[in-house]
Amino acid sequence: MPMTPETDPQFESLLILGGGGLVGIQVAKRAAADLHPKRIVIAGLFRKEVTDAIDTLAEDHPNVEFSGYYGNVFLRGRPVPAAEDVALPSPLEQKADPVVRRHIFEDTYEDFETAYRESLLVRLIHEAKPTAIVDCINTATGISYQDVFLASDIVSRGLGELRDAAGRGAEQGRDGEQICLPRSQFDSFGVDLEKLLVSISVPELILHVRLLYRAMMEAKSKIYLKVGTTGTGGMGLNIPYTHGEDRPSPTLMTKTAIAFAQTGLLFLMARTAGAPIVKEVKPAAMIGYRDIDFSTVRGLQWRKKDGALVMSRVPYVLYEAQEESLGDVLDTMPRPDDFTPLRNADGTEKTLQLPAVNTGENGTFTRGEFEAITYTGQMEFITPEEIAEDIILELHGSNTGHDVISAVDSAVMNPTYKAGMIRGVAIEELLKLENETKTPSIALGQLGPPQLAKYLYEAHLFAVEYGTLGQLLGLDGGAPAGAEDISTRFFQRLANDPLRETITSIGIPILHPDGSTIWRGPTVKIPPYNPKNHRITLDRKSMDLYATKGWVDLRPSHMAWWLEMFREMHGTTHARGSKWSSERLTRRAYLKDEIQIGEVVAWIFNNKLDPAGHRIK
Numbered sequence: 001m002p003m004t005p006e007t008d009p010q011f012e013s014l015l016i017l018g019g020g021g022l023v024g025i026q027v028a029k030r031a032a033a034d035l036h037p038k039r040i041v042i043a044g045l046f047r048k049e050v051t052d053a054i055d056t057l058a059e060d061h062p063n064v065e066f067s068g069y070y071g072n073v074f075l076r077g078r079p080v081p082a083a084e085d086v087a088l089p090s091p092l093e094q095k096a097d098p099v100v101r102r103h104i105f106e107d108t109y110e111d112f113e114t115a116y117r118e119s120l121l122v123r124l125i126h127e128a129k130p131t132a133i134v135d136c137i138n139t140a141t142g143i144s145y146q147d148v149f150l151a152s153d154i155v156s157r158g159l160g161e162l163r164d165a166a167g168r169g170a171e172q173g174r175d176g177e178q179i180c181l182p183r184s185q186f187d188s189f190g191v192d193l194e195k196l197l198v199s200i201s202v203p204e205l206i207l208h209v210r211l212l213y214r215a216m217m218e219a220k221s222k223i224y225l226k227v228g229t230t231g232t233g234g235m236g237l238n239i240p241y242t243h244g245e246d247r248p249s250p251t252l253m254t255k256t257a258i259a260f261a262q263t264g265l266l267f268l269m270a271r272t273a274g275a276p277i278v279k280e281v282k283p284a285a286m287i288g289y290r291d292i293d294f295s296t297v298r299g300l301q302w303r304k305k306d307g308a309l310v311m312s313r314v315p316y317v318l319y320e321a322q323e324e325s326l327g328d329v330l331d332t333m334p335r336p337d338d339f340t341p342l343r344n345a346d347g348t349e350k351t352l353q354l355p356a357v358n359t360g361e362n363g364t365f366t367r368g369e370f371e372a373i374t375y376t377g378q379m380e381f382i383t384p385e386e387i388a389e390d391i392i393l394e395l396h397g398s399n400t401g402h403d404v405i406s407a408v409d410s411a412v413m414n415p416t417y418k419a420g421m422i423r424g425v426a427i428e429e430l431l432k433l434e435n436e437t438k439t440p441s442i443a444l445g446q447l448g449p450p451q452l453a454k455y456l457y458e459a460h461l462f463a464v465e466y467g468t469l470g471q472l473l474g475l476d477g478g479a480p481a482g483a484e485d486i487s488t489r490f491f492q493r494l495a496n497d498p499l500r501e502t503i504t505s506i507g508i509p510i511l512h513p514d515g516s517t518i519w520r521g522p523t524v525k526i527p528p529y530n531p532k533n534h535r536i537t538l539d540r541k542s543m544d545l546y547a548t549k550g551w552v553d554l555r556p557s558h559m560a561w562w563l564e565m566f567r568e569m570h571g572t573t574h575a576r577g578s579k580w581s582s583e584r585l586t587r588r589a590y591l592k593d594e595i596q597i598g599e600v601v602a603w604i605f606n607n608k609l610d611p612a613g614h615r616i617k
Contacts, residue, residue: 019053025384047085112207205262226281231259271617444506453508454551483556572589
């Protein structure tokens with residue numbers, strides 16, 4: 001039975017990131033023909049690739065609504081509708097802009113909420129509201145090919161220059177005269193340092209995945225399928241093909257590292273409760289090809305702009321070769337202004353033109369290069385149509401065997417029966433030691449966020465003061481405990497209990513019932529210490545946030561929250577039927593009357609965190 005919007009409403013709207021690329025356009029064609037979505041949104045870096053794709057697709061599939069946006073999904077900004085013709089700088093030009101670099105730094109290392117609000121990717125997903133997303137962007141290349149190694153070397157050398165200058169200045173000013181280093185030297189070093197920080201790939205990738213996940217959750221997207229990469233076209237560390245740098249290429253290895261780091265993050269997303277279905281296909285060969293033509297060849301070239309050397313992707317200009325005698329030093333600085341360009345008959349600069357194969361994102365290759373890279377035992381290649389076919393099958397729910405996330409799922413080692421048996425033995429031994437030493441074993445604050453330790457200590461207070469749900473909730477014939485009374489009892493206990501010093505010494509403050517005083521130790525874990533920003537302004541909102549994240553909170557309002565949690569726990573056991581039926585043993589059930597602190601906190605993590613905090617596989 002063919003799929004239609006009525007029979008398969010899952011694909012009412014499909015967003016294809018990188019939809020104008022080699023794979024993206026084939027995915028769009030197959031999706032329009034086989035999935036019959038009502039709408040396909042094409043997103044690309046440049047307007048022309050988006051409009052060309054839409055024109056081709058709309059002509060062949062008049063029953064599907066096509067729309068498009070363009071812009072850089074890794075930066076701030078608005079996705080520009082394809083109908084608008086707006087001049088946008090290239091990614092290299094954008095990274096060269098000090099304002100853009102500052103925004104990248106802030107988004108990556110400082111304020112996630114601003115990053116989320118301003119992100120072009122987030123705005124695109126909110127605008128498109130896709131039920132499914134196919135991501136054909138070569139994320140690993142976009143994030144990793146910023147050459148953190150070269151940037152690190154530049155910063156290291158700049159730091160050495162500053163130290164040398166500072167040393168000379170100190171020597172010259174030894175009679176008390178203060179020597180100031182040139183401002184230009186500091187400014188230059190600052191720019192180099194900023195470039196290094198924004199070229200570090202992993203933090204930028206983590207931000208990208210966090211933005212993507214939250215945006216999809218808010219847009220209620222059902223499926224995310226990533227077209228990933230191995231970084232080396234399936235070859236190993238001995239790969240003889242790089243993007244122009246020497247071999248072996250640390251930059252190329254970074255690309256592979258980021259490609260599989262993204263797979264790891266997608267693996268986590270696929271195991272997140274409430275997240276979209278997550279899949280990834282990884283072509284392990286060169287993808288090709290788009291076109292064969294006699295054409296002008298473009299590439300990354302150094303050019304002078306406003307007196308400074310900048311790199312951009314432009315046509316190769318042919319220059320007259322100059323003879324140069326070799327001495328002890330070879331200066332590799334690009335000197336485009338010192339060489340004479342060859343001229344055409346009409347006086348224009350002569351550019352490199354030759355027969356070449358266009359492989360899309362992989363680049364333009366000559367016959368010699370194409371022959372070599374596709375030869376048996378080399379990288380070889382796979383067609384975009386074959387990749388698109390597997391993508392459509394995976395979207396439809398068929399198992400192609402090429403979903404990397406499923407492959408990792410099937411290969412990882414999961415919890416075992418033996419470990420479940422040993423768990424009880426370990427807990428019994430710990431309880432024995434606690435009784436023998438009269439020392440409670442509650443939390444160190446080293447496992448997970450301080451919120452775990454905070455909850456465990458609070459649950460411990462309930463356990464030692466009340467013991468059971470029945471006594472706490474008045475189910476054993478007594479009166480139920482009230483929030484004010486609980487708050488007072490806990491405060492009085494901690495005022496005379498050495499446990500107080502244990503809690504505060506590991507960095508967990510204890511907030512008094514009045515909400516205006518804390519007990520604390522030398523270190524406070526929440527908010528974390530920042531040597532440059534350690535005097536934190538406190539208002540009611542921020543204090544509530546810190547108390548929720550990592551302070552033992554003795555306020556009556558928090559005790560009321562705990563009472564509600566315990567009532568829900570009790571309700572999961574006695575709501576209906578026998579509590580010993582196997583169907584009752586789920587993450588939603590708390591089957592004991594005794595307050596067992598670890599299981600109480602695990603129940604909260606399983607059922608009350610937002611987003612949910614339990615495993616689904």
